[in-house]
Amino acid sequence: MKEEIKKILEIADSCNPEVRSKIDDQLVEEIYYNASKIVARSVRKKSEVIHHFELRLDQLLTSKYFGFPLMLLLLAGVFFITIKGANYPSQLLASGFFWFEDKLKFLFEILNAPYWLSGFLVDGVYRAIAWVVSVMFPPMAIFFPIFTILEDAGYLPRVAFNLDKLFKWAGAHGKQALTMGMGFGCNAAGVVSTRIIDSPRERLIAIITNNFVPCNGRWPLIIMLATIFVAASFPASVSSFVAAGTVVGVTLFGILITLLVSKFLSNTLLKGEPSAFKLELPPYRKPQVLRILYTSFIDRTLFVLGRAIAMAAPAGGLIWLLGNIYIDDRTLMSYGVEFLNPVGKAIGLDGAILLAYIIAIPANEIIIPTIIMIYSSQSKMIELEIAQLKELFIQNEWTVLTAICLMLFSLLHYPCSTTTWTIYKETKSVKWTIISNLLPLAIAFLICFVVYRIGMILM
Amino acid sequence: MFWKRREKNQQLVQIEILPKRKNKIIALAGNPNTGKSTIFNRLTGLKQHTGNWPGKTVKKAEGIFEIKDVEYTLIDLPGTYSLLSTSEDEEIARDFILFGNPDATVIVCDASVLERNLNLAFQIMQITNRCILCVNLIDEAERKGVEIDKETLEGELRIPVVLTNARSGEGIDELKEKIFLVSNRFLKLSPKKIQHKKEIQEKLNQLVPLIERAFPGLYASEWIALRLLEGDKKIRKAIELGNLLELINKGLNNGNGELK
Numbered sequence: 001m002k003e004e005i006k007k008i009l010e011i012a013d014s015c016n017p018e019v020r021s022k023i024d025d026q027l028v029e030e031i032y033y034n035a036s037k038i039v040a041r042s043v044r045k046k047s048e049v050i051h052h053f054e055l056r057l058d059q060l061l062t063s064k065y066f067g068f069p070l071m072l073l074l075l076a077g078v079f080f081i082t083i084k085g086a087n088y089p090s091q092l093l094a095s096g097f098f099w100f101e102d103k104l105k106f107l108f109e110i111l112n113a114p115y116w117l118s119g120f121l122v123d124g125v126y127r128a129i130a131w132v133v134s135v136m137f138p139p140m141a142i143f144f145p146i147f148t149i150l151e152d153a154g155y156l157p158r159v160a161f162n163l164d165k166l167f168k169w170a171g172a173h174g175k176q177a178l179t180m181g182m183g184f185g186c187n188a189a190g191v192v193s194t195r196i197i198d199s200p201r202e203r204l205i206a207i208i209t210n211n212f213v214p215c216n217g218r219w220p221l222i223i224m225l226a227t228i229f230v231a232a233s234f235p236a237s238v239s240s241f242v243a244a245g246t247v248v249g250v251t252l253f254g255i256l257i258t259l260l261v262s263k264f265l266s267n268t269l270l271k272g273e274p275s276a277f278k279l280e281l282p283p284y285r286k287p288q289v290l291r292i293l294y295t296s297f298i299d300r301t302l303f304v305l306g307r308a309i310a311m312a313a314p315a316g317g318l319i320w321l322l323g324n325i326y327i328d329d330r331t332l333m334s335y336g337v338e339f340l341n342p343v344g345k346a347i348g349l350d351g352a353i354l355l356a357y358i359i360a361i362p363a364n365e366i367i368i369p370t371i372i373m374i375y376s377s378q379s380k381m382i383e384l385e386i387a388q389l390k391e392l393f394i395q396n397e398w399t400v401l402t403a404i405c406l407m408l409f410s411l412l413h414y415p416c417s418t419t420t421w422t423i424y425k426e427t428k429s430v431k432w433t434i435i436s437n438l439l440p441l442a443i444a445f446l447i448c449f450v451v452y453r454i455g456m457i458l459m
Numbered sequence: 460m461f462w463k464r465r466e467k468n469q470q471l472v473q474i475e476i477l478p479k480r481k482n483k484i485i486a487l488a489g490n491p492n493t494g495k496s497t498i499f500n501r502l503t504g505l506k507q508h509t510g511n512w513p514g515k516t517v518k519k520a521e522g523i524f525e526i527k528d529v530e531y532t533l534i535d536l537p538g539t540y541s542l543l544s545t546s547e548d549e550e551i552a553r554d555f556i557l558f559g560n561p562d563a564t565v566i567v568c569d570a571s572v573l574e575r576n577l578n579l580a581f582q583i584m585q586i587t588n589r590c591i592l593c594v595n596l597i598d599e600a601e602r603k604g605v606e607i608d609k610e611t612l613e614g615e616l617r618i619p620v621v622l623t624n625a626r627s628g629e630g631i632d633e634l635k636e637k638i639f640l641v642s643n644r645f646l647k648l649s650p651k652k653i654q655h656k657k658e659i660q661e662k663l664n665q666l667v668p669l670i671e672r673a674f675p676g677l678y679a680s681e682w683i684a685l686r687l688l689e690g691d692k693k694i695r696k697a698i699e700l701g702n703l704l705e706l707i708n709k710g711l712n713n714g715n716g717e718l719k
Contacts, residue, residue: 004672005699008666008669009695009698011665011666012662012666012688012695015662015688016658019659020688020689020690023659023688024689026655027655027685028541028578030653031577031578031581031582031653034577034581034651034653035574035575036574038577038612039577041608041615042608042611043605043607045604045605046605046606282492283599
């Protein structure tokens, strides 16, 4: 047995290096020779039908001058439809949920349930779920299908084509534009998709920077703050446009940070030249609308929502406990908020927001509901409508600057625990997993600090 | 750094083969963006997300479908241009075709760019006889004025050719029929093979019997020998460690066992 293996290796090694180096080339050459002969016999081009329309479209979408503006316009359009469309259903859902909350409370009263039980279950768990569903569900149900239609039609590779130059400048792989695109859906999926990048160096860059594009879990927060804070100071006729523009701005900022951090990494920790690659621009295909509606609803919307609810329920209970367990006449929550307040204030946020980020480490998507829960448990607000959210925030000293800092913090901070776990599984390295958490966190603190300082001077 | 470590223990990884392999295994291979996932969905009735960009499927997906009341297991492999180069996603496809011992391999091609797609088809035909060429997206090709002569193509390649439009379902029944015939060995195929240069062929003639004796049950022995000659580090390592055999045995124990 051993003998045979030795002999096999001997024969293999005795191969002339010149012959060896040509094996693959010769094989492929021979294959192409055969393929072209076969195709010549079996494939007929009836007429020279050139697809003027597709060609024109490609020239336009990937053109030097119009490529980028069209991309931005498309992106803005998607956000605009999402913001416009999600507004009313969100309010409807919220009022439905709170109507039912009253009934639940009533039921607990009839059953003579103890105060802590109805508090924990209704004010804690139920309310957190209600917020997650009404804040997240409508925008997701609109955003995902539209995004998937663009994907299905073949637009993503065109985006990669447009962004290729920028990534090359950053010393990263052009396909990173695609993995970044996946990150817009879910960062964990984006990290997995980096397998399409061959070079380990460039793949690591793509993994670490995937966090800088907002995922499903973070879109609703950005969209909501853009709507109720930034856009609200403009006349109603243009406010939706302003909101969409703000979301585009935040997205672009994320891409900018992606590029800068990629550049930084490829000049320091992960030195190297970008490798060449071939990107096929697939033909445009008519999206299968029904299938998209189905898959984006089942696979994405319900999946993400289900995960959010699963995370929000215990978090809601925890928040209620923190708000109702007293030590020396003060709740645990107020200790936590007070402790984190100086750090939060320094970067334009506050202690409650940071506490929410700590409670919501398992899932980014419940940040806003968690913040709402913390504030409302402090101020004992009983009924909440979407329209009154802004009131709640303003009561807690929020300004436009707070909203901007929070949007940036949400964009940058650190990957959620699912993504972190995925990063570990993909890199098999504790070191890189830690770096992909700490680097974004440091950047988030730095940028929020700077923006807050500048904002304070300007205002 | 993780890639350095990966280079150190560069060896082939056992692909998880189904725990109970009583079903026939059908592999779905093809270039990126040729509609493999759509074919997969058509056959299995599953609703795996398909996307119009190369590299959508990075892991292999599995599904079950029935022909004549018998269950078959379908494996959707990541799209790959070639079995020679190896990025991580392409490796999954290569390893499965080499060691997964599928009962039939469906090679999905884009009808509009058939010539380019035949590269992969020929490479797979070098490895396994039991393959079917599925020329997909014929509607798109027709719009572009491309017409494919199925019979001639079949005669040249000496494997079954099916023209499909997976989106509308056209040709899927015929594809199932061909899968049935090939995977049950009702059709004995001897696909067109590429001739190697004389010096390489001589080496291969020496190597193949040795490899087959050292690793009984290996059905891709000529391809393995070729990779070894070319200097593929992973294949070499697997031969040195002797775990090439283990990979196959694992597949064998779980399988219905009929090799060659």
